[in-house]
Amino acid sequence: MTELLWSNQPAPSRGPKPAITLAAIAQAAISIADAEGLDAVSMQRVAGELPVTKMALYRYVPGKSELVAVMSDLAMGGPPERPDGPWRDVLHTWAIDLYEGFLRHPWLVLSTIGRRLLGPNELAWIERGIGSLAGTGLSGGEQMDSMLVITSHVRNIVQQSTTYPGLSTGLTEEDMQQSLAEILSTEAARFPHLVAAMSTTAGSENQGLEYGLQRILDGLELLINDRRASASGR
Known part of the structure; x- marks a missing residue:
């Protein structure tokens, strides 16, 4: 699995010269999802x-779980290039970028959960x-936990407001509101x-x-201001 996620070599491990690449396989899977x-x-x-053929695919990727890992990292892509700035502005933009990435490929919310190996794009x-x-x-643990809380919030909003291919109820946001x-x-x-409460509610459900x-x-x-104040008072 690690080799598939991190290797730049698209060729299968054995057999004749490849007719396709691992990236092409993952892209086909992304289109289906x-x-x-x-x-x-x-x-x-x-x-x-x-x-x-189906059997030929196994020369490139062992099975569906490995394929999902590769296609997920490919679909996620790296974070967009953004200018540096204050931590709050950077994190806010980061969260919005992540949200928009999930909207482009809603199935990523399902494929990027649980204990699993992480690919280069997700780590980026x-x-x-x-x-x-x-x-x-903030300590390293607090930084990691901060990212977990923000990511969980983004995931939750996507799950609550997105129509998933293959899992759709057929209702739009307007249908639900009406x-x-x-x-x-x-x-x-x-x-x-x-x-x-509803009488004073305006905007879309995504305002959450x-x-x-x-x-x-x-x-x-x-928390950050408190840490800085404590550090300056030493």
């Missing part, structure tokens, strides 16, 4: 998109985020606090991304 969801990806389906994202916190006074409004118009006495992100950054700023 984008259109139909992660569950639609199989060695048979991928082979059907390429000039090779972590490096970028951690780098913004260097010199803030349905909720109709229910509350007839059940106001049963849900008075919800009705009151910005709201939660700002509250996380507020908390980090308090």
Whole structure:
């Protein structure tokens, strides 16, 4: 697995000169996942998109789990080039970039969880985020935990607001809002606090991304300022 994720050599480990590359295989799998969801990806389906047989694919990648790891890192790509700046601005932009990356490939939310080997692109994202916190006074563990909290928030918003290929309910955000409004118009006495809150709610459901992100950054700023004050008072 490590060799597949990190090697720059696309050739299979044995057999004749390759007709395709590992990157081409991963890209075919990405196209299937984008259109139909992660569950639609199989060695048979991928082979059907390429000039090779299913059995020939196993010369390039041992199985689906390895293929998912490679395609996930490829789809994620590296973090966009951004100018340096204050840690809060950098982390905010980082989180928005990550959110937009997940929106381009929603199945990444499912394929990049749990204990697994990390590829170069995913580690580059972590490096970028951690780098913004260097010199803030946070320990290495706190920097890592900060990234975990921010990433988890982004993931949660994507999961709550995205229509996943292959898992779609067929409802748009507008459909959901209209349905909720109709229910509350007839059940106001049963849900008075919800009705009151909804009456002052404006914007899309994705406003929760910005709201939660700002509250996380507020908390980090308090902690960082406290550390700096303690350090200056020594």
